[in-house]
Amino acid sequence: MKILVTGAAGFIGQALSEAFLKRGDHVVGIDNMNDYYAVTLKESRLERLKKYDQFEFHKLDLADRAGMEALFQNNQFDRVVNLAAQAGVRYSIENPHAYIDSNIVGFLNILEGCRHSKVPHLVYASSSSVFGANKEQPFSETHNVDHPVSLYAASKKSNELMAHAYSSLYKLPTTGLRFFTVYGPWGRPDMAPILFTKGIVEGQPINIFNNGDMERDFTYIDDIVEGVIRVTDKIPAASEQWDGHQPDPSSSYCPYKVYNIGNNTPVRLMDFVQAIENALGKTAEKNMMPMQPGDVPSTCADVSSLERDVGFKPATSIEDGINKFVAWYRDYYKV
Secondary structure: OEEEEEOOOOHHHHHHHHHHHHOOOEEEEEEOOOOOOOHHHHHHHHHHHHOOOOEEEEEOOOOOHHHHHHHHHOOOOOEEEEOOOOOOOOHHHHOHHHHHHHHHHHHHHHHHHHHHOOOOOEEEEEEHHHHOOOOOOOEOOOOOOOOOOOHHHHHHHHHHHHHHHHHHHHOOOEEEEEEOOEEOOOOOOOOHHHHHHHHHHHOOOEEEHHHHOOEEOOEEHHHHHHHHHHHHHOOOOOOOOOOOOOOOOOOOOOOEEEEEEOOOOOEEHHHHHHHHHHHHOOOOOEEEOOOOOOOOOEOOEOOHHHHHHHOOOOOOOHHHHHHHHHHHHHHHOOO
16 A cells, blocks of 8 residues: 655654555655754654655655645555644643644645545544543543643644544545553653653653652553554444434544554553663652643543454553663663
């Protein structure tokens, strides 16, 4: 298949692109290579992809309407996987306009490209952040998610709504994936695993928010990739059981679907830090801090729908995942 992967120089984008390439697909990758974090890391990821003959890369911003139109006009994609986005809950408080440009305007350009070129299946990244103020756990795709607590979360919920509109209007099959705290080799340096590891290695204090009273459904990158590939291969169909009197947010009368991809095993933040300490053989100096605006105290994914529909459930233990991550960190950052 010929697959467009947006955000191909990103953490998940690079890992997914390489998995597609290894199974023989042709991958067209785009990325705007912005400086939200070190561009050198993105370039290193791209180098891993450029060794494949079936990979081609275009430096392109999703918000570039003319560029995106030309991309779709010049290619006929069998699948589109949209991972490009302005990420980060806390950064959305500092720079909200970046989220509208990339996550709203950019996503509209993806939808329009898929619509006009009749792409058979659009898969796009949503986020566990959409659950916002919800308290009932594990978080299920059937739950109402109308109370986001950050603009980032609101932009991702908006993507789900926009996708539904296009699935309804144009019968464009779309699948949204709510990722739960992805970690692993080649991860983003603004996320906890690298921030904690870097601080511990350098003997600097690490910030522990909500005084450590937090837990996350940390999901290893290989599990995320396997889930995305399986979902990409499964084109959603309209649900005959869908009832507008009792609407299920995860499916529809049109070809639309939303899945959680999480480990279904929440880990206490302090246990996560301890796993990194164990892997490094060094104890962290901890700076206990209050909860940050836009954060939530706990996440846990109900992945029963994913398991039922594509036969996959993430299962990498935090110990195995952290050991692999720390081994990569030592190698890449030469420590």
